[in-house]
Amino acid sequence: MKKSIKFLLNAALFLTLFASCKKDEDQVLYEGGTAPKLTVSSTAPMVLNIANAANQALAFNWTNPDYKFSTGVSSQNVTYILQIDTTGSNFTNRDIQEFSIANDLSFAMTVKELNTTLTKLGMLENVQHNIEFRVKSTLINNSVPLFSNVIKIVITPYLDVVYPVPAALYITGSATPLNWQCGCATDVGTTQKFTKVNSTKFELTIALSANNSYLLLPVYGSWAAKYGFDGSNNANNVNGDNFKPEGGDMKAPATSGTYKITVEFKTGKWTVQ
Numbered sequence: 001m002k003k004s005i006k007f008l009l010n011a012a013l014f015l016t017l018f019a020s021c022k023k024d025e026d027q028v029l030y031e032g033g034t035a036p037k038l039t040v041s042s043t044a045p046m047v048l049n050i051a052n053a054a055n056q057a058l059a060f061n062w063t064n065p066d067y068k069f070s071t072g073v074s075s076q077n078v079t080y081i082l083q084i085d086t087t088g089s090n091f092t093n094r095d096i097q098e099f100s101i102a103n104d105l106s107f108a109m110t111v112k113e114l115n116t117t118l119t120k121l122g123m124l125e126n127v128q129h130n131i132e133f134r135v136k137s138t139l140i141n142n143s144v145p146l147f148s149n150v151i152k153i154v155i156t157p158y159l160d161v162v163y164p165v166p167a168a169l170y171i172t173g174s175a176t177p178l179n180w181q182c183g184c185a186t187d188v189g190t191t192q193k194f195t196k197v198n199s200t201k202f203e204l205t206i207a208l209s210a211n212n213s214y215l216l217l218p219v220y221g222s223w224a225a226k227y228g229f230d231g232s233n234n235a236n237n238v239n240g241d242n243f244k245p246e247g248g249d250m251k252a253p254a255t256s257g258t259y260k261i262t263v264e265f266k267t268g269k270w271t272v273q
Contacts, residue, residue, distance in 0.1 A: 034146075046155045047155075060106060081099065084096070087132050118155060169196075202265075
């Protein structure tokens with residue numbers, strides 16, 4: 001009986017070791033890749049001009065990273081991300097701009113696309129800025145990233161806006177002291193009118209009630225035009241987000257209080273502080 005038990009134990013151990021070895025043999029191991037080599041059509045200083053908005057500004061090309069596994073060169077799809085940031089930020093800027101390019105080794109930008117990108121980076125118009133570009137390659141689920149060389153270009157953007165700037169701007173809604181506009185003669189909304197601080201920016205300091213809604217109006221008392229959240233009603237980040245014409249209701253912060261609202265038509269964003 002003892003011999004039988006010993007035999008069975010030895011057999012089980014052998015089978016376990018055999019299965020373990022076979023499992024190791026079947027493993028696919030990542031063996032590395034080569035960082036993409038990035039090139040661009042020009043690295044000369046650029047002064048962008050709205051008259052050339054539709055023209056090509058920059059054309060990027062890069063090499064295949066040739067991801068390798070123990071089974072050979074990867075056949076998985078590679079995603080490339082062109083990253084654009086200011087010099088010195090080391091691509092950690094909160095406003096870093098990224099363009100995803102699937103299964104391609106090139107990408108081109110028009111003058112307007114490049115100018116809009118710099119605007120979203122917070123770059124002032126008619127001023128030279130040191131801008132950096134690089135490509136990040138990844139496999140599925142953003143795995144095994146590889147980064148290209150960095151290309152630096154001095155670029156001067158022009159003034160452009162995401163949406164036409166209205167002559168005036170007002171706030172209305174259940175979150176505001178006057179609630180939703182009534183359109184009556186006495187409800188002129190002068191206490192809910194923004195101050196235009198420059199050619200594209202409006203600011204207003206006002207009391208907001210927690211978790212209620214509001215919208216922005218070029219003409220108080222008229223629904224002919226409005227600006228709201230670039231998404232579903234009350235789904236915005238309460239500290240600010242993207243807006244658009246005919247957008248959804250904007251949700252106020254979770255705590256009632258006095259807030260400063262800034263609306264920037266150059267970027268299509270608003271902030272609540």
